[in-house]
Amino acid sequence: RRDFYSALLVIVAALLTIGVYTIGENYDRAEVTDHHPARTPHVGTTAVAKRTERDGSASHAASYGENIRATQIENYRRGAALLINIHVTHHGGTAFCRSIGHALDAGKSAPRGNSACNTGAAWPGEEFRERRNDPWKGAEKTQQKSLQLRQHYHMIGWEYSAFPQRGPLKQTDWEGPNVLSVIIMRHPISRMLAKDELFRDRNKRQEEYDDGDWSDFAMLDRNDNYALRILADDGGCCSGADTSRRYLDGAKELLRKITYVLDIECLGRGMKKVAEELDITMNWNEKNEAVHHVHESSENRITNRTAYDYLVEKNKLDIELYEWSKSIAL
DSSP states (O other): OHHHHHHHHHHHHHHHHHHHHHHHHHHHHHHHHHHSOOOOOOOOHHHHHHHHHHHTOOHHHHHHHHHHHHHHHHHHHTTOSEEEEEEETTSSHHHHIIIIITOSSTTOOOOOSSSTTSOOTTOOTTTOSSSOOOSOOHHHHHHHHHHHHHTTOSEEEEEESSSOTTOOGGGBOTTSTTEEEEEEEOOHHHHHTSHHHHHHHHSOOGGGOOHHHHHHHHHOGGGSSHHHHHHSSSTTOOOGGGOOHHHHHHHHHHHHTOSEEEEGGGHHHHHHHHHHHHTOOOOOOHHHHHHTOOOSOHHHHOOOHHHHHHHHHHTHHHHHHHHHHGGGOO
């Protein structure tokens, strides 16, 4: 009987030892999990959250897009990614060039002059036989060109007033690790009413336009889905109110790949957010925001109601693109 109880005590002691070890092991694992969580890379969280909310994307797709942007931002900070502003004329690209492109940080320069960061005197001519050879075609070319230019500039601009001569913007690998992209969006009717656009044909200011001037203005080819035409999949866009929705779908797909989408109505705040995320000291001037602030509605500015309604119908897909872009704007 004594041997029986001795054996029983040995078994109980062994079981207690195993239990304590197991509890301790689980506790240690919990400690590791609590104190060493999986690290997530820095990324433009506001933009990512809005993109995820907009798309209703699956978690895998959202994580994929987040990781791409995190890599681009980190590479930019290390000097291994080039910031490219897709500059639709009269969309605030010049203000972005002055404030972000011509940053106050040492080693952060952009092309200077009256070209909105599009070209400059220090452009590497030996490596780029043509100063404007955009959009770059394919992942390999995008990486090659961006790394070459990053040795000279931290940012450049690609300005367009029509469909790109070298083909659609979608050719460029906007999700590549060595490119960081930005585009500023603006309401199409507001863009048409930029001072230069009104003055160039009639040498008149807005307040001097009569009904006949507004009627002629509404019929101009350039006032036909301006931004949509630039962002379209091919050069067939656009046909006013009869424009195919496939161009809208293609433009949306392109914008989803852009790192930063900004809205000109809050351009100052958007630029400050970009500067904060990229560790840029802005060359800030309060006039940059005031110049692009819309003080009066386009409906009130166009005094010919028939012309206004025609322009809205003619540019309905461009307007839809702008309104949609607000949902992913920083």
